[in-house]
Amino acid sequence: MLSAPHGSFCAAEAQLDVKLTTKPKPNRHPKILIYKVTIPYPSPPFSSYSPLPPTELNRSTHLLFYHTTTNHTTKMQSNAGWDDVVKVGSRAASTRTATARTSSAINAAQRAGTIVGTEKKYSGPNSVAGTEGQRLTKIDRENEVAPPKTISMDLGKTIQKARMDKGMKQSELAQKVNEKPNVINDYEAARAVPNQQLLGKLERALGVKLRGKDIGQPLGGPKKQ
Incomplete structure (x- = not known):
């Protein structure tokens, strides 16, 4: 005005x-x-x-x-008089509900009489999520391919013992099964991926079982009396 x-x-x-x-x-x-x-x-x-x-x-x-x-x-007011004063932002701010989390704040609110309600939360045994789902999610999101399973160390030692009992070198055993010497070395060191066809050749060349039950036993089994 x-x-x-x-x-x-x-x-x-x-x-x-x-x-x-x-x-x-x-x-x-x-x-x-x-x-x-x-x-x-x-x-x-x-x-x-x-x-x-x-x-x-x-x-x-x-x-x-x-x-x-x-x-x-x-804003112009059509119903305002000539001597009326228009105030900007004169509306009262909307009241908000505050949450008191400390004991001092709760005591102060009690003295002022402004407490609307109280609520106490408890954490039960099921409040913490299990880690199995997180582990499976991590595995599912990995882009790397899982390494293939190799033969056991016991099988590698069995092949090495049977070869030494026959008095053969790795190169000689490799020649019998038509493979390279480094393949025999990988099998004896338990670094090779199991190949059923090659394991069958090694069984016949060494004369011991390398698959199934009774690994290390003679291939023909005990003779019947």
Whole structure:
């Protein structure tokens, strides 16, 4: 609201168009009323308007207007009187429910009488999730291929013992089964992936069982009496 009492100062005047938007009713468009008013110049925020020839004000000029800035908006009220003051942001903030987590905060709320309700949470035995699902998820998300299963160390030692009992070198055993010596070395060191066809050749060359039950026993089994 702007006020200029009689004889207070001499200033230029500017004519402005003021738009008054009424609150629309349901299913109707808002009404926009345009008024031409005269206010003292310079008077913020209208200092950018070009003034008319200066005249001396002989009365008080009052105006309610839309004043929009980056921070707030002063809205014209159609039912406001000339001497009523429009306050910006005069609405009370909505109340929020705060949660007191410490004993001191709870005691202070009790003394003030602002406690709405109390609730105590307990952690049961099932509150902690199991780790098995996490482990399976980690395995499922891994992009690396799992290494193949190799023969056991006991089987490798059995092959080595049977070869030494026959008095053969790794190269000689490899020649009998038509393989390279490094393949025999991998089998005896338990680094090789089991191959059923090669294990059958080794059984026949060494004369011992290398598959199934009774590993290390003679291939033909005990003779019947």
